[in-house]
Amino acid sequence: MPTHIKDAQGSSNNSSSSRHASIVEMLSTPPAIPQQPTGSSEVESISLSRNPSLTSLDSQVSTTTSCLTKIHSQKWQHIPLSQLIEPNKLISVDGSISVEEAFNTLVRHNLTSLPVEKFPGDVDCITFDYNDLNSYLLLVLNKIQVNDAQVARDCQTGKPVPVGEIVKLTPKNKFNKLPETENLSTAIGILGSGVHRVAITDPQGTQIKGVLSQRRLIKYLWDNARQFSNLESLLNSSLSDLKIGVQDSQTAPTSRQSRVISIQGEEPVIMALFKMHNERISSIAVVDHHGNLLGNISVTDVKLVTRTSQYPLLHNTCRHFISVILNSRGLEMGKDSFPIFHVYPSSSLARTLAKLVATKAHRLWIVQPDSASPSTPNSAVSSTQQSAAISTSTHHSDSDVPARSGSPLNVKSMEEPANTTSTPLFEKEYRTGKLIGVVSLTDILGLLARKQTEHKQVDPQTARRQRGSVAI
Incomplete structure (x- = not known):
């Protein structure tokens, strides 16, 4: 298949062969297919990207050949689930x-979730994840009420509480099970409705062999996008053209859209955790008083406040907590990093997928860039910004380590105009742009299901409606 994945904001592919691909282009291009041993008669020359010398974001090295094994285009819908176990x-x-x-x-x-069994080999298990951990923390702090008074008392008095009791207290979707012989078309019909994960079983349905999450499926499709020619037209389309997510804060979302849920940077962290619990979401945007995006708090960041000594953070501001999150990531990496959790209405689906895979996030925030800036979102970036982007692409996960002292917050976002002076992040009130929308894994999987499978009526909000909100 032609492998020119064109970003809706980017320039033409007809640039000089001597031009080096920018970090933006690297983020917008699916990884190259690994070369397999083959005879010379089976080799054909194909373009790897806008720059034939670029093989992938991971390697970031030049190569003297653009020859790959002849790849027969596949349909991702037919891939058996056994390949993703x-x-x-x-x-x-x-x-x-x-x-x-x-x-x-x-x-x-x-991991982000664990099957919780009543007995070994329990195929009717339910899962424990960071949303459950968040609910547990809020119970310990007496910020929410549940129907089980004994569990609530045990939480608040410091007694050990069985995880099997906690997972029953928060609304969940049924843990769907699919045999490994089923294909991706069936799985995406479920995951595209807002279900976060499904169990993959043996053909008889008597043993769970793996778990397929939304994030794992998105990563698989992105990593193998070059093999799936039927994805190309969608990857080249912008979020605006595809009409997914919410892209106008003044317009009520349709039944197929997510809602933009945010919190003011000066509000306490405990309120952000409460909002995520109440809305059944895994991350929340942090904005200033003018609606400009300041950062992102994920439910997995709860791990940074699980110790009693860390509880004061809960009453500090969300703005401050963002700095704690970035500090912890910097400590884990051994260098400063600034994960990029935003895209633009004109961003291509390819670039959006690349950022979701790189940040390991469930959603990206859609922002409106500052019209006063002479730079476009995909304009050339400085070497400092390129370093930040590379850090983001190679690691961004939610850190497992506590925060350190000192502030590394002087690394600029890849998409910040290059002429901005190097000023510590919050000292200069850094903003990425006005928050105008959100696009989630569910939105994208729902789009793929409707456009390329028999599941034409998939509604990304189905699972959320089934879970409902938590009664307080």
């Missing part, structure tokens, strides 16, 4: 262990 990431816990033990297991294995 990651057995090493299937870690289950018994429902009798404490919430603290379950949390430590999440961190130790770098």
